[in-house]
Amino acid sequence: MKKAYVLLALAGLIAFPVHAEGNISAKQSEVMKKLLVAYAAKAKVEVKEEKGRGTVSDKPFTAEAGQKFFLIRRTWQSGDFTCSGCHTEDPRKEGKHIKTKAPIKPLAPSVNPERFVDVQKVEANFTAHCMDLHERDCTAYEKGNLIAYLMSVK
Numbered sequence: 001m002k003k004a005y006v007l008l009a010l011a012g013l014i015a016f017p018v019h020a021e022g023n024i025s026a027k028q029s030e031v032m033k034k035l036l037v038a039y040a041a042k043a044k045v046e047v048k049e050e051k052g053r054g055t056v057s058d059k060p061f062t063a064e065a066g067q068k069f070f071l072i073r074r075t076w077q078s079g080d081f082t083c084s085g086c087h088t089e090d091p092r093k094e095g096k097h098i099k100t101k102a103p104i105k106p107l108a109p110s111v112n113p114e115r116f117v118d119v120q121k122v123e124a125n126f127t128a129h130c131m132d133l134h135e136r137d138c139t140a141y142e143k144g145n146l147i148a149y150l151m152s153v154k
């Protein structure tokens, strides 16, 4: 168990050589790296289980796929129901809640040091918003891509 965990962590570091760069703090970089390692492991399980909902893949995460996911629009829903509906199409910008109109601080870690500093908070928000938009939790592949995208936003 312990050995497997160490191996997993090493695999993660090799697969995602992420450093504190730009305006992303060391803490944010650490939390996002942890998430990427966990999502990469979970994505492999999801591929094996062939869950029918959402995109499953064990391919490496890419910022491009993450951005596409962020901008996806559910046309059958009324209103601007996308991640970007509340978070804007530019995650560096301040968002606005589509229902309450309350301002939402930017999602991009490069401009908001309070984002991605707590694994549990990220997971809770992810799951809640994925349920709102897609009526399911997002897959690990979708989440990993989104993290890769947000890390790439300078």
Ligand code: HEC
Pocket: 070, 081, 082, 083, 084, 085, 086, 087, 097, 098, 099, 104, 105, 107, 114, 115, 116, 117, 118, 121, 122, 125, 126, 129, 130, 132, 133, 146
């Ligand atoms: C209906 C509005 C709304 C939509 C749609 C929405 N979000 Fe959010 N999001 C919020 C609010 C509000 C917060 C919390 C802001 C805060 O804590 O400052 C938040 C926070 C987050 C966080 C937390 C990051 C952190 O560490 O603070 C993540 C990750 C996130 N959203 C991802 C998503 C994704 C992915 C989608 C699309 C599947 C999405 N959101 C769609 C309103 C929304």
